Amino acid sequence: MEESISLLKLIKQSFDLKEVDIRTYSPLTLAYIGDAVYDLIFRTVVVEQGNTSANKLHHKTIQYVKAPAQAVLIEAILEHLTPDELAVYKRGKNAKPYTMAKNATMAEYKKATGLEALIGFLYLTDQMGRALELIQIGLHKIETNVQEGIK
Numbered sequence: 826m827e828e829s830i831s832l833l834k835l836i837k838q839s840f841d842l843k844e845v846d847i848r849t850y851s852p853l854t855l856a857y858i859g860d861a862v863y864d865l866i867f868r869t870v871v872v873e874q875g876n877t878s879a880n881k882l883h884h885k886t887i888q889y890v891k892a893p894a895q896a897v898l899i900e901a902i903l904e905h906l907t908p909d910e911l912a913v914y915k916r917g918k919n920a921k922p923y924t925m926a927k928n929a930t931m932a933e934y935k936k937a938t939g940l941e942a943l944i945g946f947l948y949l950t951d952q953m954g955r956a957l958e959l960i961q962i963g964l965h966k967i968e969t970n971v972q973e974g975i976k
Contacts, residue, residue, distance in 0.1 A: 891928065
């Protein structure tokens with residue numbers, strides 16, 4: 826049976842990339858890659874829910890990836906983070922951003938940046954299973970709260 830290889834390992838092998846100490850990455854660098862990975866996760870989920878126009882796919886995806894939604898998700902999973910994951914999140918949240926989201930408060934934007942840093946960290950340390958687990962926990966908790974009328 827063929828052994829599965831992660832996307833990260835495949836990219837590193839294909840482009841002959843060297844191992845880098847993850848601790849040398851700034852929190853905004855982690856957030857940069859984490860933003861792309863987080864977006865890819867939700868684009869994949871939305872696309873797999875059914876073939877439709879790109880515009881409709883985009884609008885469905887935005888509901889998950891915009892800063893206010895990310896802020897809600899991170900709040901829902903904070904208690905599930907390991908001490909290392911929490912430290913990465915806090916570094917990302919406390920980083921000084923160069924930009925600001927158009928439709929988010931500064932608090933939401935900082936929480937979203939922290940979440941993206943966490944997702945970037947998990948991706949770059951080849952822990953995508955953990956990233957997906959946390960996102961699923963968060964979505965389940967949010968959906969349960971909505972059904973129960975809790976914000």
